[in-house]
Amino acid sequence: MTDASRELAEVIRTEGARILATLVRILGDLQLAEDAVQEAAIRAMRQWPVSGVPDSPRAWLTVTAKRAAIDALRRESVRTTREREAVHLDLGEPPEHVVHDDMLRLMFTCTHPALSLESAVTLALRTLCGLSNAELAAVLLTTESAVAKRLTRTRAKIAKAGIPYQVPSDSELPQRLSAVCAVLHSAYTSAHTASGHAGLTDVDGCREAVRLARLVCALMPDEAMPMAVLSLLLLTEARRRARTDGNGDPVPLADQNRDAWDTAMIGEGRRLLDDSLRRTDGIADAYQLQAAIAAEHAIAPSYPETDWAEVVRLYDLLIEVHPSSAARLARTVAVAELFGPEAGLAELEDDEPGVDDHRWHAVRGELLARTGRFGDAVTAMTASLTSAVNAPEAAHRRRLIAEWTLALS
Known part of the structure; x- marks a missing residue:
């Protein structure tokens, strides 16, 4: 693999979803956006080894993908309103904060209430995280064939029902919150023990899930569920550095160096959990219970000193x-x-x-x-x-x- 090919693979891995999110926002068409990003990657494979890797690879791919989408629309037999609008797109790189916002928009876009929860989560994970069918099956606890059928049915339903790929209005956000929280949790879970990754954990994927969870909390600050999800993610993320040794080999929880745990993150996670529980009068949902279990591990002085009776009780409630x-x-x-x-x-x-x-x-x-x-x-x-x-x-x-x-x- 050439240096240009390695650079392209890394950019697609770390920035592909953001580029896709920008295209979806502009075009309102997921399939067209996916095809455009793929075409941009193909053009990069041809050009970068010859002309060299551009100074801003993501900007190059974003501009090229937009142009590929415009080319595809121009090839349509009838010039639609969408195409006429597309040819006037600003081809410059969006500001960084806009790209980040686009990721959040795409998450809400993929979780349309007309889709079942499992369909919305599967589609969002494929779109946002680029997970393969095998990786989706691992995190969703199902089979690859079930994932493939679910994605096919979901895309067919979107096309047949004319479900738009557009950001919902403020009043529509609450009805998508449950699915969005499920996506956040599943995205972090898939990165925490990454089945298709060279290391035990996809660190970038974990950080991105936490970042998106913070954005959802900021967007809907009075909602208890995203607080609980962020709490769970932080309490889990706080232990990440201790999960592997110097060689990248897994370290079981019982053997982890608890001094390496992030105490500030643990403190924030516990505060979020408490705040979340206050908002539901102590009636816990699945995310709050999982966060409570993570908190029990976080506060235990050592593995043997964990309050296992309380952990079992919490799991009983969770089940x-x-x-x-x-x-x-x-x-x-x-x-x-x-x-x-x-x-x-x-x-x-x-x-x-x-x-x-x-x-x-x-x-x-x-x-x-x-x-x-x-x-x-x-x-x-x-x-x-x-x-x-x-x-x-x-x-x-x-x-x-x-x-x-x-x-x-």
């Missing part, structure tokens, strides 16, 4: 409010810490693996190893090594398998 395989599995881990590994294994027997099966097998492997059943632990952990596991996590699991295999000899 009642918003049942999921991920919550049940996390509760199992907490039960094992509270009552011992055998209790955790008993919980697993009552909750067989589903779409999220690689985590189920990994937890089972670790619990079996804690009981000394290393052969069964090796079998379980080997079953966890699926394509959904990213390279650093897979390497960590293989090291455990090697340790347990050695213990058998």
